[in-house]
Amino acid sequence: MQHSLDEFLASVELRAFQLARMRLGNSEDAHDVVQDGMERFVAHYAGRPREEWSRLFYGIVHNRVRDYQRHSQVRQRWQQAPAFADDEPGREDLIERAPAPSSSRPEEWLSNASGIEALVAALEDMPERQREAVTLRIIQGMDVSETAAAMKCSAGSVKTHLSRALAKLREVLGAHR
Amino acid sequence: MSSEQEHDEAEIRALREAFEAGLAEVDELDRARLRRARREALKQPREALPLPRPARWQVPVALAASLGLLSLMLLPMLNGGPDQTIESDWAEARNDVSDLEILLAEEDMTLYADLDFYLWLEAELSAREDAKDAG
Numbered sequence: 001m002q003h004s005l006d007e008f009l010a011s012v013e014l015r016a017f018q019l020a021r022m023r024l025g026n027s028e029d030a031h032d033v034v035q036d037g038m039e040r041f042v043a044h045y046a047g048r049p050r051e052e053w054s055r056l057f058y059g060i061v062h063n064r065v066r067d068y069q070r071h072s073q074v075r076q077r078w079q080q081a082p083a084f085a086d087d088e089p090g091r092e093d094l095i096e097r098a099p100a101p102s103s104s105r106p107e108e109w110l111s112n113a114s115g116i117e118a119l120v121a122a123l124e125d126m127p128e129r130q131r132e133a134v135t136l137r138i139i140q141g142m143d144v145s146e147t148a149a150a151m152k153c154s155a156g157s158v159k160t161h162l163s164r165a166l167a168k169l170r171e172v173l174g175a176h177r
Numbered sequence: 178m179s180s181e182q183e184h185d186e187a188e189i190r191a192l193r194e195a196f197e198a199g200l201a202e203v204d205e206l207d208r209a210r211l212r213r214a215r216r217e218a219l220k221q222p223r224e225a226l227p228l229p230r231p232a233r234w235q236v237p238v239a240l241a242a243s244l245g246l247l248s249l250m251l252l253p254m255l256n257g258g259p260d261q262t263i264e265s266d267w268a269e270a271r272n273d274v275s276d277l278e279i280l281l282a283e284e285d286m287t288l289y290a291d292l293d294f295y296l297w298l299e300a301e302l303s304a305r306e307d308a309k310d311a312g
Contacts, residue, residue, distance in 0.1 A: 005219060006215065006219060009215045013211045013214070013215055014203060014211060015196075017203065018196070018199055018203060022199075027207060031211070034211065035217070035218065038214060038215055038218035039218045042218045042221040043222065044223075046223055047223065074292065115191070116196050116199070137193075138189055139196060141197075159182065159185070162185060163182075163185050
């Protein structure tokens, strides 16, 4: 069991890290997210069937990324508020230390990012099943039947979820070209 | 396979290759840190996480829920035994409590702690502004 769990985590850690880093815009938070995700997964989900592990692990990572984004948004809102006078000590430090905003604006995807970055940014607003299909099929590299087994649905449903996600991505990218 | 499906498959392949290319650029330091995190995670006891410390607003909510439950339990005794209405109220109350548990468990408690801090900060800053205006 321990060996199998180690193998599984080894197969997802790098991809989860890259995914979190692309969504959060920095490596430190991405490391925290992945470490926390692995700990939660081992503590709570290691007893679940093996074919569900990928879906569950990426689900935890997704939720942790959202938590970090929400924290970051709250911090930014308050740090950008005109609460401090311009000459107040520490004001610049606070702003400089603020984490980079995680962008989900399509025009920004196009100006400085490739298709995969646009897709990763779009995960934020995707319905859960589409996000799972995209994560397992594209990020984790599963084939259609493995993805269907992990999501407990038919191969046809996996294709439909992916097709909708891609159509939405094309629409968003196309509208801003 | 229809041409639309072929088109989707080609896009999926291209996106996957782009992601794989990004993985190759992750440096050895990050990889080593991930291996260390994995080793630490595998030492985790497989049990439930400790319950988060409740935020200030959760205490009265939990108290109100407990009182509601207690009154539902006592009412049948005062009225000489349970009836159908009380039974259904009791079932409904149990559902409400499990909803509350789910809501509390799903949220990140540190977020509420931070919000508490920012609310306090707002009060402090507006008091400072008021004092400045008054002065």
